[in-house]
Amino acid sequence: MGHMIDLKSADGTTFAAYVAGPAGNPKAKGGLVVLQEIFGVNSHIRSVADGYAAEGYFVVAPATFHRVQPGVELGYTEADMGTGFGFKTAVEGLPAPGVMADIQAAIDHASQAGKVGIVGYCWGGLLTWRA
Template identity: 50%
Template sequence: MADTLKLKASDGHAFDAYLAQPSGKPRGGLVVIQEIFGVNSHMKSVADAFAEDGYLAICPALYDRYKPGIDLGYDEDDVTEGREIRAKVGNDDPLLDIAAAADAVRSAGRVGVVGYCWGGTLTWLAATKLDGFSVASSYYGGGIGGLVDLQPKCPVIFHFGEQDHAIPMDEVEKLRQAHPDLPVHVYPAGHGFNCDARGSYEPKSAEIARERTLEFFKQHMG
C-alpha cells in the first residue's frame, strides 16, 4: 500500500513524500533518495520494492524546494533539466527534508537510507551529517571523491559502475583509501545501472547490488 504524505522540514518547508508500506510488521524504516529526475515512477517502484522486502519506505520529493510535482523522464532534455534543478536546490537544504522523512518512518524501528545518482551523494552526506541513521547504501553518487574527509556516523556500503562516465575510478579509489573499513563495490556497468527505465540498466549488476544492500541492511537494522 502506498500514500503521499505532506511533511515539514525543520526550516518550515512543506513537501510531499511517497510512502510505501509493507504488508506485515516492518523490519525498520528506510529513506529512499531520488535521482536528479524527481520522485518519478521509477523511484516509486524502488520504494515499493523495498516495502515488499519488509521496510516502511519513504521517498521525499526534494525538488519541491524548487517546484512541486516535478517528474522527469530520461531523455537528453530531461537530463539537462534535472541537472539544472539539482544545481538550484543544492545539497544542504535537502538534508533537512531527508531528516524529516527519517522521522516520519522512525516508528518502524531503526532507520536506514539508500540513494541513487544525486541521491547516492546525499546518502553519504546524510550518513555523515545527520544523526539517527543505522545504515546507508549509496549508489553511484557523483562527487563523493571530493567528500572523503567526512566521517560516517553509521555503516555505509557503496556501489559504482566501472564504466561510469561521470565518476572516474580514481575517485572510487580515493574513497577506498580514505575509508578502508567501508565496503566499496564496483560493477561492470555504467552510471544509473540500477534503473530499469534507463538505457544504462545492467540487470545482473543491479541484482547483485540489491542483494548486497539488503544483506547489509539486515546486518545493521536487525
C-alpha cells in the same frame, strides 16, 4: 503500492514524499529512506520504494526538488537529464541546511518503523553521505 503524503521540515517547510509499507500492514523490519535520482519521485523511484516495502520495510521517498520546483517527475530523455541537472544545481545552491532538513524529516518519519537505513540513486547517492 504506496501513496503521497506531506511531511514538514524543522523550518516549517511542507513537502511531498512517497511512502510505502509492507503488504497487509505487518510489522515492518525497519524504516528506509530512498533518495531520488535527478528525475524526481517518478514512477521508477516509486517502484523502487514499493519493492523495498514488498521486502518488509516502511519506505519514505522525499521529493528533494520541492524547494526549487515542487512536483518534479521526469523521464529519462536527454532533455529530462538537462532539466533534472538544473534542479539539482539549484537545490545544491540553497543556503544551509537546504534539502538536508527535508531528508531529516523523512528519516524522522521512517523511524516510526524502528531503525532507519538510507539509500540514494543517482544524485540521491551523493546526498546519502551528508545525511
